[in-house]
Amino acid sequence: GQNIDQPTEMTATEGAIVQINCTYQTSGFNGLFWYQQHAGEAPTFLSYNVLDGLEEKGRFSSFLSRSKGYSYLLLKELQMKDSASYLCAVRGDMRFGAGTRLTVKP
């Protein structure tokens, strides 16, 4: 089985940078996903990490440390539309963490 922990809520200001952390415990690790979910909509894929280090995709970057069981999603130049829940999930049976609800304020 697996256990995934994320902060429940975060608030940030438009234009700022925010880091959303995810720690996991799993019996077998094959990679970690980040998804974005706006209220009332289905999740959309953001990133996939399988090796240690930082993966950058435009304003969004994702970092992984396998030895620490830790990942973070970094959002730069925050926009109002980035207000959403951010879910991490360990590749495998695809159970999701509780998600972090991010609110971006003007």
Added chain:
Amino acid sequence: GAVVSQHPSWVICKSGTSVKIECRSLDFQATTMFWYRQFPKQSLMLMATSNEGSKATYEQGVEKDKFLINHASLTLSTLTVTSAHPEDSSFYICSARDGRDVENIQYFGAGTRLSVL
């Protein structure tokens, strides 16, 4: 890109009736599909995993006779909520994995909002 179509997007039904939700992968073959349930402001709860041509694997606490899953082809899985009751009202989301994708990325349908009166 990979597209998953889910229908209907919204359904209202009377208590005691059954509702069928369809999940289709439009441009890839989905060897595995997942069904989730989500209550307001809560995370996705995995209900079951279905593999084409075999019986679905249900999560603990999910009644398989209540939530019937059929994955008859590589592009279609259905979830039937039988004898629906108001407590079954929720947001149901399916997802699918492309069997050829080594990263096993899940692609989600748009979800179905079920309201049982």
